[in-house]
Amino acid sequence: MQAAGATVKRFGVLPRLFPARRQFAATASQCEPTDSPQSPPPSARLSMKMSGWQLHNYGGIEELQLSDKLKLPQIRSSDECLVRVRTTAVNPIDLAMLGGYGSKLLNQFRCQANDDIEFPLTLGREFCGVLVQKGMGVCHQQLQLGTRVWGVVPIPNSNGAHSEYVVVPASCIAPAPKLLDDSEATSVLYAGLTAWSGMYITGGLGGPCGAATSAGGGANKRVLVLGGSGSVGSLAIQILKSQGAQVLATCSENAVEMVRQLGADCVVDYTKPDAMEQLCTYAPYDIVLDCAGQGGQAAAESPYDFRQYITFNSPLLANIDKKGLCLGALQNVSDLVQTNVRTATQRGGVVKWGYFYPAAHGIEFLSGLVERGKLIPQIDSTFDFKDMPKAFERLKCGHMRGKIVVKLQTE
Numbered sequence: 001m002q003a004a005g006a007t008v009k010r011f012g013v014l015p016r017l018f019p020a021r022r023q024f025a026a027t028a029s030q031c032e033p034t035d036s037p038q039s040p041p042p043s044a045r046l047s048m049k050m051s052g053w054q055l056h057n058y059g060g061i062e063e064l065q066l067s068d069k070l071k072l073p074q075i076r077s078s079d080e081c082l083v084r085v086r087t088t089a090v091n092p093i094d095l096a097m098l099g100g101y102g103s104k105l106l107n108q109f110r111c112q113a114n115d116d117i118e119f120p121l122t123l124g125r126e127f128c129g130v131l132v133q134k135g136m137g138v139c140h141q142q143l144q145l146g147t148r149v150w151g152v153v154p155i156p157n158s159n160g161a162h163s164e165y166v167v168v169p170a171s172c173i174a175p176a177p178k179l180l181d182d183s184e185a186t187s188v189l190y191a192g193l194t195a196w197s198g199m200y201i202t203g204g205l206g207g208p209c210g211a212a213t214s215a216g217g218g219a220n221k222r223v224l225v226l227g228g229s230g231s232v233g234s235l236a237i238q239i240l241k242s243q244g245a246q247v248l249a250t251c252s253e254n255a256v257e258m259v260r261q262l263g264a265d266c267v268v269d270y271t272k273p274d275a276m277e278q279l280c281t282y283a284p285y286d287i288v289l290d291c292a293g294q295g296g297q298a299a300a301e302s303p304y305d306f307r308q309y310i311t312f313n314s315p316l317l318a319n320i321d322k323k324g325l326c327l328g329a330l331q332n333v334s335d336l337v338q339t340n341v342r343t344a345t346q347r348g349g350v351v352k353w354g355y356f357y358p359a360a361h362g363i364e365f366l367s368g369l370v371e372r373g374k375l376i377p378q379i380d381s382t383f384d385f386k387d388m389p390k391a392f393e394r395l396k397c398g399h400m401r402g403k404i405v406v407k408l409q410t411e
């Protein structure tokens with residue numbers, strides 16, 4: 001495993017949502033991009049096979065299989081783009097989905113999208129690469145063939161970014177920040193959009209404009225970030241500081257200095273016996289952002305007051321996996337109500353579930369921060385594509401210090 005350094009760089013972009021989910025590969029345009037001799041294949045070669053990691057069963061890391069005989073994913077709708085992937089990343093959701101997490105609900109979406117065969121499944125939610133083909137509805141000036149793009153893969157897609165090519169809606173990509181290298185650019189969007197949507201869509205930080213536009217906001221709010229050293233937490237801290245919020249963060253001892261350098265006003269080592277006491281000193285919090293997998297139950301048990309506790313570890317998909325769609329949905333309502341009744345009576349605040357949401361204006365917001373030098377990608381470690389299982393092993397060990405990046409092509 002190699003450790004990779006973090007860097008600051010710039011960007012400016014705005015992708016746009018294109019309507020009309022109509023066809024088709026036949027109406028797609030494709031090209032040979034100019035920015036890299038290795039990049040996109042000539043049109044004739046797009047019918048060739050590609051390499052990718054697939055799973056044919058849920059289970060452990062040994063289920064990941066590398067094949068160089070996979071069919072390229074096809075553009076099926078006029079708003080889609082085919083990207084040749086240069087770098088991708090491994091996130092906790094990949095490890096969870098490898099074990100079957102979310103399969104009951106996600107398969108419903110896959111069926112609607114005509115991807116109705118559960119396996120093989122390719123994981124990977126984010127990437128940096130080159131745009132090689134696009135549907136006829138993709139006419140945004142900034143999305144020219146050959147453009148180096150960063151992007152995310154919506155959760156229900158069964159063809160993720162752990163492969164040489166990926167197809168995503170145009171709204172999920174944008175030109176990659178020029179001053180970020182491919183590894184840095186692949187490490188921002190999935191966790192960044194999770195942090196952004198948790199704070200602005202779920203938490204309403206910044207008011208209606210904060211959620212519906214790329215305006216951000218949240219000056220003078222006091223936010224506690226649980227798990228400030230991980231992918232989501234490290235970006236959440238930087239987003240909040242860029243907006244003038246007061247930020248407290250927790251992490252374990254060896255990450256304290258790193259989290260401080262991200263800009264947190266106060267860092268608490270959660271392993272210390274007086275950690276809770278310290279957190280109580282700064283309460284109440286406008287928002288507690290749980291980026292440490294604590295879940296909603298922990299909110300009621302916390303000794304400090306808050307207005308909103310937003311956790312990214314909701315039981316939503318796990319309940320549906322366990323009980324099926326209808327009973328699982330009922331269980332979700334019951335869980336949320338019970339947690340909130342406990343929390344409202346004990347702490348006076350509400351508990352909400354936050355999610356990754358691939359919004360174009362969220363990407364625009366993050367782009368703006370990178371451009372202004374307010375958001376520095378954090379990379380935990382970097383692996384070659386052939387070593388994908390090792391990247392999963394690293395994730396499994398926990399105590400992440402930023403993102404695990406996987407390289408398909410040399411920069």
Ligand SMILES: NC(=O)c1ccc[n+]([C@@H]2O[C@H](COP(=O)([O-])OP(=O)(O)OC[C@H]3O[C@@H](n4cnc5c(N)ncnc54)[C@H](OP(=O)(O)O)[C@@H]3O)[C@@H](O)[C@H]2O)c1
Nearest residue numbers: 092227229230231232251252291292293312355356399400
């Ligand atoms: N709902 C969604 O759509 C969504 C999307 C993305 C992520 N998530 C979830 O959000 C969480 C964070 O994701 P991530 O990608 O940032 O994970 P990550 O990179 O693995 O980071 C998690 C961090 O939490 C810290 N931590 C563990 N226990 C802690 C505790 N008790 N108090 C404070 N910090 C603690 C760990 O650092 P230390 O070494 O300092 O302990 C680690 O750095 C994960 O649980 C993930 O499943 C949900």
